[in-house]
Amino acid sequence: MGKVFVCDHPLIQHKLTFIRDKETRTKDFRQLVDEVAMLMAYEITRDLSLKEVEVQTPVATANCKVMSGRMLGLVPILRAGLGMTDGILKLHPTAKVGHVGLYRDPESLQPVEYYTKLPTDVQERELIVIDPMLATGGSANAAIQVLKNNDCSQMKLMCLIASPEGVKAVQEAHPDVDIYVAAIDSHLNEKGYIIPGLGDAGDRLFGTK
Ligand code: PRP
Ligand code: URA
DSSP: OOOEEEOOOHHHHHHHHHHHOTTOOHHHHHHHHHHHHHHHHHHHTTTOOEEEEEEEOSSSEEEEEEEOSSOEEEEEEETTTHHHHHHHHHHOTTOEEOEEEEEEOTTTOOEEEEEEEOOTTGGGSEEEEEOSEESSSHHHHHHHHHHHHTTOOOEEEEEEEEOHHHHHHHHHHOTTOEEEEEEEOSEEOTTSOEESSOSOHHHHHHTOO
16 A cells, blocks of 8 residues: 655645645645645655765865666656646756646546656656646546556655545556645545645646636
């Protein structure tokens, strides 16, 4: 069973409050999502492996550490996942970025795949699948399956807000994938929206309806 980590750092929780607020306009919403993604990236990469190196400082030799092991790959689920990608890239500018395009059919709530483009060496990377909202879990499950169909084996899922239903769906479908969220909310409404949530993440990020 995949683990669930709630990133409860005070800065993340403070900023999430303003992300949820319906009075927060597009520009501020976008900036806050970017900032929270960067803070969450700090948590999600806590277990990256390091190796020892020596460097010469101006006065002596220092025993230091640099990252080793698998390189990172980011996989935002289009479109709302794009809003969290730059924030992570600020911390890990060398990560490569793949895209999985999915939208949720408003009637059936089933994910519809319309685009996939992945780095050529995606199988060798440790991947972070990114989407602000984990509602029914259909989109995240489909994106993870796309990656597994492309022979990827190491991935984590990073979301701003999850529903209990979405967490359960991912844990059942992909027990090997750990989930990082800033909050787990109460439930889904009849239209599949997270309650209290933040509304439609894509529309709020891009100013659409
Ligand atoms: C939203 C959100 C997730 C999905 C979550 O995307 O960004 O991808 O819904 O719902 P689920 O867990 O029930 O699948 P949406 O389909 O609205 O597309 P968009 O990002 O293009 O707005
Ligand atoms: N997608 C969103 O953008 N928000 C929700 O609450 C559920 C799915």
